[in-house]
Amino acid sequence: MPLRLFQSIALFAALALVAGCSLERREQTSLRATQSSIPAETLAAMESIGTDRNQPILIRAFKKESEIEIWKRTRSGNYALMKTYPVCRWSGQLGPKLREGDRQVPEGFYTVTPGQMNPNSALWLSFNVGYPNAMERALGRTGGDIMVHGTCSSRGCYAMTNEQMDEIYAVMREAFQGGQKSVQFQSYPFRMSVKNLAKFRNDPNMPFWKNLKEGNDRFEVTKREMAVNYCGARYTFGANDAPGCGETLADPDAAAINAKLRDDEAKVANLVSGGFSAARMSYADGDQNIVFRDPAKKKLLETYAASGEFSRPEALAAVKEQRLDHKGNVIAETMITSTTDGSEPDPASTGAAAAITKTKTSKSKPSLFDQLFGTASPSDSDSDGLTTTGSVPLPQPRG
Numbered sequence: 001m002p003l004r005l006f007q008s009i010a011l012f013a014a015l016a017l018v019a020g021c022s023l024e025r026r027e028q029t030s031l032r033a034t035q036s037s038i039p040a041e042t043l044a045a046m047e048s049i050g051t052d053r054n055q056p057i058l059i060r061a062f063k064k065e066s067e068i069e070i071w072k073r074t075r076s077g078n079y080a081l082m083k084t085y086p087v088c089r090w091s092g093q094l095g096p097k098l099r100e101g102d103r104q105v106p107e108g109f110y111t112v113t114p115g116q117m118n119p120n121s122a123l124w125l126s127f128n129v130g131y132p133n134a135m136e137r138a139l140g141r142t143g144g145d146i147m148v149h150g151t152c153s154s155r156g157c158y159a160m161t162n163e164q165m166d167e168i169y170a171v172m173r174e175a176f177q178g179g180q181k182s183v184q185f186q187s188y189p190f191r192m193s194v195k196n197l198a199k200f201r202n203d204p205n206m207p208f209w210k211n212l213k214e215g216n217d218r219f220e221v222t223k224r225e226m227a228v229n230y231c232g233a234r235y236t237f238g239a240n241d242a243p244g245c246g247e248t249l250a251d252p253d254a255a256a257i258n259a260k261l262r263d264d265e266a267k268v269a270n271l272v273s274g275g276f277s278a279a280r281m282s283y284a285d286g287d288q289n290i291v292f293r294d295p296a297k298k299k300l301l302e303t304y305a306a307s308g309e310f311s312r313p314e315a316l317a318a319v320k321e322q323r324l325d326h327k328g329n330v331i332a333e334t335m336i337t338s339t340t341d342g343s344e345p346d347p348a349s350t351g352a353a354a355a356i357t358k359t360k361t362s363k364s365k366p367s368l369f370d371q372l373f374g375t376a377s378p379s380d381s382d383s384d385g386l387t388t389t390g391s392v393p394l395p396q397p398r399g
Contacts, residue, residue, distance in 0.1 A: 032119065032124070032125060032166075033117075033119030033120075033125060033169060033173070036125065036165075036166040036167070036169050036170040036173070037166070037170050038053060038167060038170045038171055038174065039167060042082070042083060042167060042171070045082055045083055046072060046082060049072065049074055049080040049081075049082065050074040050075045050076065050080070051072040051073060051074045051075065051080070051082070053171075053174040053175075053178070054174055054175065054177065054178025054179070055072050055073045055074070055075075055175065055178060056072070056073045056175055056178070056180040056183075056225075057070055057071060057072055057073070057082070057171060057172065057175045057180070057183055058070075058071040058073075058079055058183065058184050058186070058219075058225055059071070059112075059183060059184070059185045059186070060185075060186045060187075060188070060219075061087075061148075061158055061185070061186065061187045061188065062188050062189075062190055062191050063090055063094060063105055063107070063187075063188070063189050063190065063286075063287075064094060064189060064190035064191075064196075064281060064287075065190060065191055065289070066086060066087040066090060066287055066288055066289035066290070067084050067085065067086060067087060067289060068084070068085045068087055068148070068158060068160075068168075069081055069083070069084050069085075070082045070083050070085070070168070070171060073225075077224070078222075078223040078224060079219075079223045079224065079225070080223070082171075085160065085164050085167075085168065086288075086289030086290075086291045086292065087158055087159070087160065087288060087289050088152035088159050088160050088161050088164075088288055088289070088292055089152045089153060089154040089159040089286065089287075089288050089310070089311055090105045090154050090157070090158055090159065090286045090287065090288070091103045091104075091105065091154040091155055091156055091157075091285050091286035091311065091312070092104035092105055092156065092283070092285065092286050093281075093283050093286075094189040094190065094200075094203070094205070094281055094283075095107070095189065095205045096108065096141075096205070096208060097131060097132075097136075097141065097143060097146070097156065098141055098142075099141065099142045099143060100142040100143040100144075101143070102143070102156070103155055103156050103285065103286075104156060105146070105154070105156055105157065105158060105187065105286070106129065106131040106132075106136075106146055106156075106187055107187050107188060107189050107208075107209075107212060108131075108133060108135070108136065108187060108212070108235070109133065109184065109185070109186055109187075109215060109228045109235060110129045110130035110131060110133055110184075110185040110186075110187065111130045111133070111182045111183070111184060111185070112127055112128070112129060112130055112172075112182060112183040112184075112185050113181070113182045113183075114176045116128040116129075116130065117169070117172065117173070117176075118147075119169075121147070121149055121150075123147065123149035123150055123151045123153070123159075124149060124150025124151055124162045124165050124166075125149065125150055125162075125165045125166065125169040126147040126148060126149035126150070126165070127147065127148055127149075127169070127172065128145065128146065128147055129146050129147065129148060129158075129185050129187070130185065131143065131144065131146040132144065134230065135230035135233070135235065138230070139233060143156070148160065148165075148168070149165060150162040150164070150165035151304065151309040151310075152288075152301065152304045152309060152310045152311075153304070153308075153309050153310055153311040154286060154311050155311065159311070161300070184225050184226075184228075186215065186216070186219070188209075188212055188216065189205070189209055189212075192209075192212070192213045192216040192217070194264055194267040194268055194271065195271070195276075197209075197210075197213070197264065197268050198268045198271040198272055198276050198278075199276070199277075199278065199279045200278070200279065200280065201268070201272065201278055202278045202280075202324065202328065203280060208233075211234050211235055212235070213261075213264075214235070214237060214257075214261075215228065215235060215237050217257050217260050217261060217264075218237050218253065218257050220260070221253060221256050221257050221260055222239070222253050222256075222257075224239070226238065226239065226242070227239065227240055227241050227242040228242050229241075229242035229243060229244050230244075231243070231244055231245035231246075232245065238251055239251060239252055239253055277323045277324060277325070277331070278323075278324045278326075278328075279321055279322060279323050279324060280321075280322050280324065281319075281320070281321055281322075282318070282319070282320040282321075282322055282333070283315070283318070283319055284312070284314070284315035284316075284317075284318035284319070285311075285312045285315035286312075286315065287316065287319050287336070288316060290336070293316075301313075319335070319336040320333045320334060320335055320336065321333065321334045321336065
């Protein structure tokens, strides 16, 4: 192979590794996009909450739980949950995206317009979430082409199955055709529950996450799309307009939202005072919804892996929730597998005397599915469940 050609191929491969989910193309409108349809059961779900296919939508995503929700505006004017979709793959760690190539899925508040929908995506169907937003640009955050797309392969994106993307794309298309100008996309590190706030209280990102919770609380209290602005490195929120730096705007929902905030803070304090351990999540490179660890999904995910459309499957064997003592030392860890989600009863924080619990592996040779998708360790020796990139076959980079 001529040296110049070899260098060109190497350069393309290097760019692909840092380009987010940017293997996108835009051509004439694809039949895939126009023929994607909303399943009958989803249309029935719309009717059950008092809405229809043409009403506006709002999307919320949760990294730790690996879930995306689509909410629909009902005939009452408020939003109601239409459906929750399990995420097939996301990459990186909990925490915001800061720079190009960090593999992080963004956390924050974004806007999706019809022009961000890509019917000709190399990753089945996709839409651009709108990272970086105005605040992130002002903070110098870099990177782009962050998508929700198909193929179960993530390099900073929310990757769904192709079937899911057919449905999500159709739901969004019908809302836009019904007159919606833009879709609000809310991306969170985890569900803003009292337990999660207590669990991750010592994380360096907690001040930022509490700011995200302000937006979460507003939506959960009002069930209406909110206005979003920013001041410095903080989001600001409002009913119709959100204040900028130094501004004060009338907020009819402030009392109810503040009441929820105070109630949640009191519940977190009660958990902590009762000995609830702090924790952190440990990822080799993101996660997937636990439903995909079910052996019933074996053929689907092996098909994606065989075609190079399932990113870093070996990383899924290393997802752990680590419980910490008051000094930040790991006192116990739980492997996240098909039978556990890390929500076992909180262990007592007994300091250095507490032994770190480890997942033992079977002495029998694990199946290919177990190696790829984390339901067993690829090693036949006792280990902490961590794998190396050389222990399983890797698909070609794709998303």
